[in-house]
């Protein structure tokens with residue numbers, strides 16, 4: 001049997017229908033690695049849609065996006081911004097966990113471009129269904145997926161941009177980057193909070209952070 005190379009979501013704006021169809025997606029080989037498809041979740045018609053890279057170890061086991069260490073940092077940033085997580089839609093560019101064994105651990109592996117492209121129709125379907133005012137991209141994979149090409153996070157972060165699908169976009173770093181820092185994590189977190197606040201303000205949330213940019 002030929003394995004499709006790009007996902008083919010049903011033509012619907014129903015998130016439950018999309019989620020259920022994505023559960024049996026075989027568009028790329030990553031479904032063999034992951035425990036399950038980790039689809040997006042949150043406010044059905046959220047004004048702010050947050051995109052990460054791919055589920056991590058915890059997310060793969062629990063079946064929910066951003067519930068591991070990076071998710072806790074995202075939660076802290078949303079809390080600092082005054083935006084309830086339930087009012088935001090949170091998803092990933094790739095819906096399966098890609099990993100390699102390292103002893104007993106499963107180590108995150110960056111998804112390949114073809115895997116990101118294979119998964120893109122799911123992200124586009126989620127964006128179509130939620131119809132957010134603003135998309136916040138966490139890190140380069142999310143930014144490339146949403147912007148449709150190579151994007152440098154360092155050059156574009158915090159600037160209001162427009163996606164090819166005509167959505168307002170804000171790009172920032174991935175919270176996992178902050179977790180890896182040996183020094184300067186506090187400053188990096190404060191800048192991350194500023195970017196989250198900027199995206200939230202553009203989306204129409206009243207935020208508790210004053211963005212000085």
Ligand code: URA
Pocket residue numbers: 052053054055056059064065066067068070071092176
């Ligand atoms: N990192 C991501 O990009 N997404 C998750 O869901 C968790 C960690």
